[in-house]
Amino acid sequence: MSATGDTKAITPPDMRLRKGQTPLVCLTAYTAPIAKLVDRHCDIVLVGDSVGMVRHGLPSTLSVTLDMMIMHGKAVRRGLERALMVVDMPFGSYEKSPEQAFRNAARVMAETGCAAVKxxxxxxMAETIRFLANRGIPVMAHVGLTPQSVNVFGGYxxxxxxxxxxxxxxxxxxxxEAGAFAVVLEKVLEPLARKITAEVTIPTIGIGASAACDGQILVVGDILGMFTEFRPKFVKRxxxxxxxxxxxxxxxxxxxxEGRFPAAEHLYADASKAGDAA
Known part of the structure; x- marks a missing residue:
């Protein structure tokens, strides 16, 4: 059950209706235990391609594969009951054509049980988003700083x-206009993010953008302080x-x-208690 007491699974159409309402709470998750924790508090849980950096030690998201996203998506699905689950499409899995995007997005949805892709x-990408939406695949878009294009931008x-x-x-x-049900605005100047939020008809999800966005998303490891060497300005720990x-x-x-562990209380001295689970 969620922090609000609501166990009904959230859907992409539900998200559209939240435009201009109570801000949407979004976090990433990559494992079942973390998914179970964030499910109680979040509206959207993103299985982000940031998993490549925060779980696999990759230097960027560019080496993340479709199989990696599906593996982590399956794990996250097992921990969710209520939150809308979105899975990132990794670099190279959707850019070639709308047909390529549909084929891979359909696989992601079928194998992970997610409700949408990003x-x-x-x-x-408007043509591709329209192609997917018209064929039953809800799409969350992502503009501003797009990490998969980091080499084009010359950095973050x-x-x-x-x-x-x-x-x-x-x-x-x-x-x-192409049919995305929400859009992430990443590392966008505040006045621009505010203007976009006021003009578009779908919810905006900010990360380093504006408090005026319809919701906020962060990487779960960042808010928990798991990475001592990495602390972007837009993260609150x-x-x-x-x-x-x-x-x-x-x-x-x-x-x-120094021989302090294991101590006597951690050992099985009595054979009759050797099978105890505790």
Whole structure:
């Protein structure tokens, strides 16, 4: 059951109706245990291609494969009851043609049980979004900083300055008209994100964008402080589990080396209790 007491599964049409309403709460998840935790509190759970960096140690999202996304999607599905599950389409799995995108998105939905997929790109992806939406595949779009295009941008830079603002605005309008049910605005200048939110008819989900967006999304490991060396400006940490885990592992290592673990209470001295689960 969710924090609101509602166990009804959220759908893409439900998301459209949330435009301008109570802000949408969104987080990433890559495993069943984390999915179970975020399901109680979130409206949307994204199985992001960020999994390549935060779980597989890759330098960017570009090496993430369809099989990786499906594997993590299956795990997340097992932990969800209520939240809308969206799976990222990885780099190279949808750009070639609408037909390629449909084939791979249909596989992702069939094998993971997700309710929608997410594609990066604006005007250039409008035809593909329309193709998918017309064939029963709900699409969440993603404009602004699109990490799969990091080499084109020359790094993870803030978007929307100068003439670039008009391009991003057109991107958002185009994907909304093509049938996307929501759009992520990443690392977009605040005034532009606010303007887009006011103009498009679908919910905007901000990450480093604007408090005026219809919702917010962050990487779950970032809000939990799992990565001590990585702290973008747009992230607010709600815990410091990385440093706590480091201290706990260090304490365990010291106990083992100095003979304090295992102690008598951790051993089975009585054969009659050897089968105890505790």
């Amino acid at each position: 594609l990066e790109g604006g005007e250039t 830079k803030v978007q929307g300055g100068g003439g670039d603002a008009e391009r991003i605005f057109r991107d958002a309008i185009a994907i909304a 709600y815990a410091e589990l990385g440093s706590e885990a480091d201290a706990a592992i260090g304490a365990y290592a010291a106990d083992v080396r």
